[in-house]
Amino acid sequence: MNLLELALYFGLLSMISVGGMPSIMPEMQRYVVDVKGWLTPGDFIQAFAVGQAAPGPNILIASLVGFKVAGLGGAVVALLAMSFPAAVIAWWVAELWDRFKDSPWRLAMQKAIAPIVVALILSGGVVIATPASPDWRLWLIAGVSAAGMLASKLNPLWMLAAGGLLGALLL
Amino acid sequence: MDVAPPKNLGELFTGFLWIGARSFGGVLPWAYRTMVEERRWMTHADFTETIGLCQFLPGPNIGNASIVLGKRWFGLAGSIVAFLGLMALPFVWVLGIFILYSDYSSNAVLSSVVTGVGAAGAGLFIGTAAKLGRALAKKPAALGLIAACFLCVGVARFSLLAVIPVALLLALLMARRGWL
Numbered sequence: 001m002n003l004l005e006l007a008l009y010f011g012l013l014s015m016i017s018v019g020g021m022p023s024i025m026p027e028m029q030r031y032v033v034d035v036k037g038w039l040t041p042g043d044f045i046q047a048f049a050v051g052q053a054a055p056g057p058n059i060l061i062a063s064l065v066g067f068k069v070a071g072l073g074g075a076v077v078a079l080l081a082m083s084f085p086a087a088v089i090a091w092w093v094a095e096l097w098d099r100f101k102d103s104p105w106r107l108a109m110q111k112a113i114a115p116i117v118v119a120l121i122l123s124g125g126v127v128i129a130t131p132a133s134p135d136w137r138l139w140l141i142a143g144v145s146a147a148g149m150l151a152s153k154l155n156p157l158w159m160l161a162a163g164g165l166l167g168a169l170l171l
Numbered sequence: 172m173d174v175a176p177p178k179n180l181g182e183l184f185t186g187f188l189w190i191g192a193r194s195f196g197g198v199l200p201w202a203y204r205t206m207v208e209e210r211r212w213m214t215h216a217d218f219t220e221t222i223g224l225c226q227f228l229p230g231p232n233i234g235n236a237s238i239v240l241g242k243r244w245f246g247l248a249g250s251i252v253a254f255l256g257l258m259a260l261p262f263v264w265v266l267g268i269f270i271l272y273s274d275y276s277s278n279a280v281l282s283s284v285v286t287g288v289g290a291a292g293a294g295l296f297i298g299t300a301a302k303l304g305r306a307l308a309k310k311p312a313a314l315g316l317i318a319a320c321f322l323c324v325g326v327a328r329f330s331l332l333a334v335i336p337v338a339l340l341l342a343l344l345m346a347r348r349g350w351l
Contacts, residue, residue, distance in 0.1 A: 016335050017229040022296050026324050027331035034328070042286070046276070049289030050269045055194040056261020059231040063262060064269050075266055079258070086230025090238040091250060097224055110227065111351040112342035115313040116320055116335070118304045123325030125296030128289065138290040145294025150302065156295050157196035160288050167287015168280055 002038070003070045003077055010062060010081035017086060019117035021058045025124035028065065038069045041131035048128055053160050059083065137170045174211045176244045180252050183245065186210055187237055187256030194261065198233040206240075213240075233257065312350035316342055 009031060017024045025048070032038045039047065047068065051061030059082055066078025100106045129142040144166065145159040177183040186205055194201045199222070206212045213221075225235035237257045241249030275281050307313040320338050323329045345351050 012332065015229055016331060017231075018227065020226070020231045022299065024331065025296070026328070030328055030330065045289035045293075046272075046282070046285045047269065049285045049292060050272060051265060052292035052295070053288055054261065054265040054268050055196075055198075056191055056265055057194075057198050057231045057233050057257070059234060060258075060261055060265045064265065067266060067269065072266075075262075079262065083230065083234060083254070083258075086228065086235065087238045087250070087254065090225065090228050090230060090235040091242060093228060094224065094239045094242065097227075108343055108346040111346040112339060113227065114303070115307055115316045115351065116338050116342060118300050118307065119317040119320030119338075120324060120331070121296050121303070122300035122317070123321055125293045125300065126321075126325045127328075128293035128296070138286070138293075141287055141290035142294035142297060145291035146298035146301065147294075149295055149298035155196045159295060160196075160291050163287045163289075163291020163294070164284040165287070167283045167285070167290065171283035171286055 003074055005036075006038075006066060006069055006074065007077050007081040010066075010078055011085050014082050014085040015089065017082075018113055019120060021061060022124045023117055023120035025061075026120065026127040028062070029127050032065055032069075039065065043068060045128060045131045049160075053157070141166045141170070174214055174217075176212055177210070180245055180248060182210075183241065183249060184252050184256040186212070187253045188260060190233075191257045192260045198257075202233055202236065307351075310351060312345050316345070316351075 013024045013027060029044055033041055033044050044065075047064040048061055051058055051064055054060070060079065062082040063075040063079040066074035066076070068074070070077070097106070125142065125146070129138045131138070141163050145163055148154065148159050148162065149156060177186060190198065190201050190205045203218060207215055207218050221236055221239060222232060225232040225239060228235050234254065234257065237253035238250045241251070241253035243249075245252070272281075272285065276285075304317065307317070316338065320334065323334045323338075324331060342351065
């Protein structure tokens with residue numbers, strides 16, 4: 001039953017995931033932690049950490065949530081549910097998009113989506129860095145990592161490594 | 172420089188498998204290296220344009236790219252093969268690491284390290300938002316929209332399913348008036 005709910009909900013998220021995984025992280029956290037209680041806030045940030053640090057598309061975080069809920073089957077179902085609707089849209093829209101290259105609506109759509117994606121990604125960062133109650137240490141680590149990314153061209157893995165080190169010292 | 176699409180499904184599969192296998196710290200740079208520089212499947216301009224579209228579609232941009240490129244070169248079979256190739260190894264890696272980690276997650280130091288990595292990952296999101304937001308900084312309507320969406324989703328924790336339709340409608344109206 002959990003698995004069916006998970007599949008339906010992730011399928012829905014897949015369709016609105018403009019901007020990719022970061023955009024829907026706040027909603028995923030809200031649903032699986034706050035509403036359903038499938039994961040604790042601590043579980044969620046740790047699954048997110050593994051998904052970010054391991055190689056591969058970060059959509060795989062969805063499969064870690066699925067694994068927590070229903071084991072290996074949950075991992076497969078979550079990944080497919082998260083991928084399939086978006087893949088179907090990509091399949092159909094790619095050609096349309098080319099055909100409407102100069103349409104004013106396509107331009108308006110692009111401009112309309114940009115600020116929404118920025119707000120959602122920002123929300124994702126803040127929500128993940130605040131798993132339960134506000135904790136200055138997590139905010140400090142997030143701030144250092146954001147500043148490092150903006151100020152340098154280092155591979156983001158260095159920021160994750162620094163975060164791990166700070167975590168060992170502070171938490 | 173001559174570019175030529177993959178000759179058969181096998182080549183498509185191994186190409187995407189290779190992208191997924193090495194994609195530490197983000198998939199996009201490895202996709203570029205594999206498809207444009209090493210295998211010469213497509214030109215730089217073509218790659219940029221495809222990724223531009225894929226960023227705009229729902230779903231992970233590189234996952235979308237595997238669908239769009241697979242379709243362009245081999246139709247439905249190409250989309251399926253490219254997507255599976257891309258996801259196969261990372262799926263195994265990420266689950267393997269997670270299962271291994273779960274065995275040791277009662278270890279206080281390890282758990283602190285992983286939580287720190289998670290917070291740093293959250294920081295990367297904030298940095299990404301700042302980078303993308305810079306382009307919009309001179310448009311008050313865009314900044315207002317960003318603030319409103321952030322308050323609804325990040326602070327008040329309203330469901331995205333309610334926020335997105337409303338925000339999109341407002342944003343489209345603003346864009347048509349030339350405010351964005």
